[in-house]
Amino acid sequence: MECINVRKEIERLVYLDNQNLGDEIYRHIESCRACAQYLEETRLVAGKIAGIRHREPILKNPEGFTEDIMKAIQIDSKENHFQITEKSGKFPVITFLQRLLAAASVCLFLVFGYEEYVVVDKISRLEKQNAAISQSSQYRSALKLKKTISILSADPEMLNQYTELKTKKINLRTLLKAAMYADVAGITPDAPGWLKRSDYNASISPFMSILKQFDSTHYTIQR
Amino acid sequence: MLTDLQEIIESVKKGDQAAFRRIVEEYRQQAFSLAFRIMCDEEEARDVVQESFIKVWQKIETYDMTQKFSTWLYKIVANSAIDRLRQIKRHNLVNLEKVISQLDHINREITQMEVDNKETTELIRWLAEGLPEKQQIVFVLRDLQGIESSEVRQILNLSENSVKSNLYHARKAIREKLLKVIK
Numbered sequence: 316m317e318c319i320n321v322r323k324e325i326e327r328l329v330y331l332d333n334q335n336l337g338d339e340i341y342r343h344i345e346s347c348r349a350c351a352q353y354l355e356e357t358r359l360v361a362g363k364i365a366g367i368r369h370r371e372p373i374l375k376n377p378e379g380f381t382e383d384i385m386k387a388i389q390i391d392s393k394e395n396h397f398q399i400t401e402k403s404g405k406f407p408v409i410t411f412l413q414r415l416l417a418a419a420s421v422c423l424f425l426v427f428g429y430e431e432y433v434v435v436d437k438i439s440r441l442e443k444q445n446a447a448i449s450q451s452s453q454y455r456s457a458l459k460l461k462k463t464i465s466i467l468s469a470d471p472e473m474l475n476q477y478t479e480l481k482t483k484k485i486n487l488r489t490l491l492k493a494a495m496y497a498d499v500a501g502i503t504p505d506a507p508g509w510l511k512r513s514d515y516n517a518s519i520s521p522f523m524s525i526l527k528q529f530d531s532t533h534y535t536i537q538r
Numbered sequence: 539m540l541t542d543l544q545e546i547i548e549s550v551k552k553g554d555q556a557a558f559r560r561i562v563e564e565y566r567q568q569a570f571s572l573a574f575r576i577m578c579d580e581e582e583a584r585d586v587v588q589e590s591f592i593k594v595w596q597k598i599e600t601y602d603m604t605q606k607f608s609t610w611l612y613k614i615v616a617n618s619a620i621d622r623l624r625q626i627k628r629h630n631l632v633n634l635e636k637v638i639s640q641l642d643h644i645n646r647e648i649t650q651m652e653v654d655n656k657e658t659t660e661l662i663r664w665l666a667e668g669l670p671e672k673q674q675i676v677f678v679l680r681d682l683q684g685i686e687s688s689e690v691r692q693i694l695n696l697s698e699n700s701v702k703s704n705l706y707h708a709r710k711a712i713r714e715k716l717l718k719v720i721k
Contacts, residue, residue: 326709330681359720360713367665368682370658372574372583374567381562384588388555388595 316343321350329354329361543607550598562591568608569615575678576619578663580655586622590615605692612685613693616675623671665712672696673708680705 321343328336336354344351374380467473549557569590573583593614601610662682666674672694679690680701691701 326706330709356713356717360709360716363716363720364665364681364712367658367661368684370654370661371567372571372580372655372658374570374584375580377563377566380566380584380588381559384562384591385555385559387588387592388558391592391596392553392555 316340318343318347318350321347322353325350325354325357329357330364544603547598547601547603547607550595551601558595561594565608565611566591569611572612572615572678572683573619574655574659575662575682576616576675577623578659578666580659582622582626583619586619587615590618593618606689609689609692612679612689616679616693620671620675665715669708669711672700673704673711676701676704677708677712681709 316339321340324340325336344354467477546557546560550561566587569587570583573586573590574580577583577586590611594611597614601607662678666677669677675694676690676696679685679693680687685693687698687701687705690696691698694701696704
């Protein structure tokens, strides 16, 4: 017999009240010092455990303990009786209706939940498509504008017309300013004579500077 | 030992409270020993056993007469004790009755029985300390309560190998612990 099997047997037999090990194990132990020591230690440990096993915990006041249990089961019996009486009445119908209602609400939740999901999914897809279309139309308009600008800037006649229009606009603005000054100074084309010379010069000087500005453009205003 | 146990159980199944009282009187000490050794606490063990007997009363209809009654009872007690232990660990609970009883001890002489119970508690607690829950329960049932392996298997719903392996590891750990002290 091998040491490992001998020790297993020692473990198995020694623990509960130190049962007889058998001749085969005793023969092995006589020739094996390690297993002999193992047996000695196991017996020591098993003896200690047996000592604890024999120290039976004592239940204090066992009669009172039993009475407490009996009181508890009497209360329990009354509660159970009440439950049984309830069950024999309307209870099963109510339970059935409650369960039916719960099942129906679960079904409704599933159906409407799915519908909601489908609608939300469609809306989000449409929103995505819309955003894509809007972006592409903006891009196309920008491209169109860029193309127009490049065509216009490439044509010299168009460029000239543009410059002329710009000059005309500046001249018109200058003339408007001059007219405003003249109006403030009370100068009319037909009767400036009643003004004194000094007053006339004081009023006319800003007007003249505007006219000079107008002349510097080297363009005549045509109505 | 009740010789007419089967008849008593039949009566209990019919709601006979006097018959149930006989069962409580017969098994209360064994149930208390098991709960005490698992819980390592006298007050908690009392609560667990009371709760277990109430469960026995409530579930007696489900008891299979082919099974040993003590095995069925131990199963209820062990499961209630394990549940209570887990509850205590999870919520770090303190038993109010225990605190009151400790306060009560200050004002009166402690009996020899209480000293013995306290010593046993300390010993088991020291031995089982550090063992995983399953190993601890298997050790208590097999080596301290002296229940046969086949019964331990039924009580804990474990396979034969699982009982053997848990017991082997528990004994190994306890052996090392004890030898350190003895040597």
